[in-house]
Amino acid sequence: xxxxxxxxxxxxxKTFQFIxxxxxxxxxxxxxxxWVRDAKIINPEPxxxxxxxxxxxxxxxxxxxxCPGFIDVQINGGFGYDFSSDIANLQEAMSVVAKGxxxxxxxxxxxxxxxxxxSVYHQILPRIERTSGxxxxxxxxxxxxxxxxxxxxxxxxxxxQFIRGFENGLKTVEEVYGRLDNVAMVTIAPELPGxxxxxxxxxxxxxxxxxxxxxxxLDSGEAAVNCGASFITHLFNxxxxxxxxxxxxxxLLTSRHIKHPVHYGIIADGMHTHPxxxxxxxxxxxxxxxxxxxxxxxxxxxxxxxTLGQFQVTVQGKRxxxxxxxxxxxxxxxxxxxxxxxxxxxxxxIVEGIEAATLHPAQAMGIKHLKGTLDxxxxxxxxxxxxxxxxxxxxxxxxxxxVYSANDAHSLKPVHxxxxxxxxxx
Numbered sequence: 001x002x003x004x005x006x007x008x009x010x011x012x013x014k015t016f017q018f019i020x021x022x023x024x025x026x027x028x029x030x031x032x033x034x035w036v037r038d039a040k041i042i043n044p045e046p047x048x049x050x051x052x053x054x055x056x057x058x059x060x061x062x063x064x065x066x067c068p069g070f071i072d073v074q075i076n077g078g079f080g081y082d083f084s085s086d087i088a089n090l091q092e093a094m095s096v097v098a099k100g101x102x103x104x105x106x107x108x109x110x111x112x113x114x115x116x117x118x119s120v121y122h123q124i125l126p127r128i129e130r131t132s133g134x135x136x137x138x139x140x141x142x143x144x145x146x147x148x149x150x151x152x153x154x155x156x157x158x159x160x161q162f163i164r165g166f167e168n169g170l171k172t173v174e175e176v177y178g179r180l181d182n183v184a185m186v187t188i189a190p191e192l193p194g195x196x197x198x199x200x201x202x203x204x205x206x207x208x209x210x211x212x213x214x215x216x217x218l219d220s221g222e223a224a225v226n227c228g229a230s231f232i233t234h235l236f237n238x239x240x241x242x243x244x245x246x247x248x249x250x251x252l253l254t255s256r257h258i259k260h261p262v263h264y265g266i267i268a269d270g271m272h273t274h275p276x277x278x279x280x281x282x283x284x285x286x287x288x289x290x291x292x293x294x295x296x297x298x299x300x301x302x303x304x305x306x307t308l309g310q311f312q313v314t315v316q317g318k319r320x321x322x323x324x325x326x327x328x329x330x331x332x333x334x335x336x337x338x339x340x341x342x343x344x345x346x347x348x349x350i351v352e353g354i355e356a357a358t359l360h361p362a363q364a365m366g367i368k369h370l371k372g373t374l375d376x377x378x379x380x381x382x383x384x385x386x387x388x389x390x391x392x393x394x395x396x397x398x399x400x401x402x403v404y405s406a407n408d409a410h411s412l413k414p415v416h417x418x419x420x421x422x423x424x425x426x
């Protein structure tokens with residue numbers, strides 16, 4: 001039987017009240033109703049006291065846990081598509097991945113392009129624009145460019161021949177990338193000569209700068225942060241290991257010499273980060289932890305041969321390896337799996353686990369006023385979860401519209417309606 005839930009433009013002006021649910025709001029789980037109108041979460045008090053009306057539709061949520069939609073700021077592809085190499089099928093790749101990740105609770109993401117020739121950036125960057133999500137897929141927040149301005153010594157799964165330095169500062173960046181207006185985040189190695197000037201220039205354009213793929217020490221990391229860098233790309237991976245006399249970029253989590261705290265990405269797939277390291281990071285700086293998938297083309301497919309940028313990747317079990325090596329090359333994990341790993345391995349609460357995929361990435365990207373919470377006035381991007389056992393995504397909503405329902409999820413049926421139109425999705 002179809003679910004009777006908001007379905008988009010024809011519901012403009014209608015007010016929806018979700019009852020019999022629990023909300024993640026204000027850092028805790030609260031028993032409350034969720035009110036939605038015109039793609040936003042609204043405060044019900046003015047509806048009652050000023051407008052003096054009832055909701056047009058009241059929907060019973062069967063005691064589901066409702067949280068903000070998940071945000072993934074580092075994803076290289078999935079379902080057989082690689083954003084850095086599938087240039088001829090780029091729009092198809094974006095469409096398939098944006099649609100596919102709805103089932104994992106992701107409502108917004110940053111398509112990530114790994115180190116590539118300048119010609120690749122010039123073809124890709126103008127074609128991937130920021131888009132609002134809906135039934136066709138999750139919202140695109142802008143591109144994450146991971147390279148080519150990184151350390152050759154900490155290249156990971158990035159091709160050495162395309163790694164660059166800042167020969168002419170920001171001018172080199174513009175020459176390599178071409179257009180920057182669709183870019184939301186750039187990962188660079190902060191120890192590169194000229195990095196601080198480049199960071200300042202990128203941040204002045206509203207681009208989030210992340211330190212990563214770096215052989216730099218703590219001093220270079222602190223200099224980068226004090227010039228505007230605010231993120232660390234996949235902490236512990238592709239950087240100097242923590243050392244008690246020079247903690248490297250990991251030391252930024254506790255540094256007293258930076259102007260503002262940093263956020264940092266963690267790949268909680270059970271492969272990239274040992275549970276003990278995950279616990280250390282969380283207990284050191286819990287409010288900065290951002291779960292990322294770093295997923296590549298094999299995500300959603302399983303074992304076999306796949307592509308990541310300029311490389312072939314072999315997936316064995318749960319590991320994605322550069323072909324013929326033991327070098328990890330992205331992951332095949334989904335965001336809901338990351339949250340489950342994080343909760344289990346770090347011993348954190350459900351709220352802490354979910355905030356690492358919602359509130360924290362929204363803060364890192366400067367969009368907390370729009371996404372990452374269920375606060376009044378924010379976008380109505382939210383996820384219904386079953387928390388009786390391991391967390392499971394039941395329904396995903398974008399802009400107040402149901403865009404995904406699990407096959408075994410309870411139908412969302414209205415218990416009260418004040419208008420005659422049919423409000424259903426297939």
